[in-house]
Amino acid sequence: MKRPNDFIFRALAVIASLSLAGLSLLVIYSVVMRYVFSDAPDFVEPIALLLVIVIAMFGAALKVREGGHIGLDSLVKSLPEKGQLAAHTFQHLCLIALAVAIFFGSLQMAETTLHDKIPILGLPEALRYVIPVIASVCIALFSFENLLTLFAKKHK
Template sequence: MTFLKRPNDFLFRVLLVVAALSLAALCTLVIYGVVMRYVFADAPDFVEPIALLLVIAIALFGAALRVREGGHIGLDSFVKKLPPKGQTIVAGIQHLCLIAFAVAIFIGCLEMAETTRHDRIPILGLPEGLRYCIPIVASICIAMFSTEHLLALFARKHK
């Protein structure tokens, strides 16, 4: 179990820092854009495309972080009424579904990144495929975090 926990701990900390920095940058960027637009009547063009990339990073890395903490969406009121064995089975199914979802995101975004790699994000000039690299990283993290939870469930079951 330690073989996956240590890398996931490191990955969790990196994602947390990147998500926090992205949120701080987004707040700063939006304030800058609003001040420039309404105070100086000179709205910068680059604010919106950068803000979109930051929102994607915040949302998807935040989702991965919540998976690691076990705080993703669930039907807790139903699951808590099940016996312990039923709760374990439902948790296992839940993590298998999260892994399947992460694989679907990974494959879909990999195809989109490949398809759009020669296109450019207007104003920024960056490759359009960059938008899809963020979900690819997040899906890998979600799969790793869910696998860690599955291994923990399996280890508890065999104790």
């Protein structure tokens, strides 16, 4: 499971990095066009919103893989070894449950908005919800990998 997740992790990192770079360039372009040429382009805002969704959702998945998500480390570190294992297990099970909820909620929204169009861009509105669907699958995979790693360490 580690090797496929390594590939997914690298792909998400590249996509999120390119999205961040693209967002930065888009904002600079928009500011220059608006304040220097008094001609604000209409397409910047919907593209920027899509890029922000990619950065936020894929970034969250990347942090789950790295173990950098929000946690109560000071509390967990003060627990005995079995308590730490239980806390980490609970944490990853909660992340998997959250990923499942995001998956089904976003999938339902994507199906509902499939025939609607994003104004100005003309792309399907469902695109906004496909991004969290992909990210939720990655979050679940990474959390499951972390669970397997936890229990593999325990049995050594």
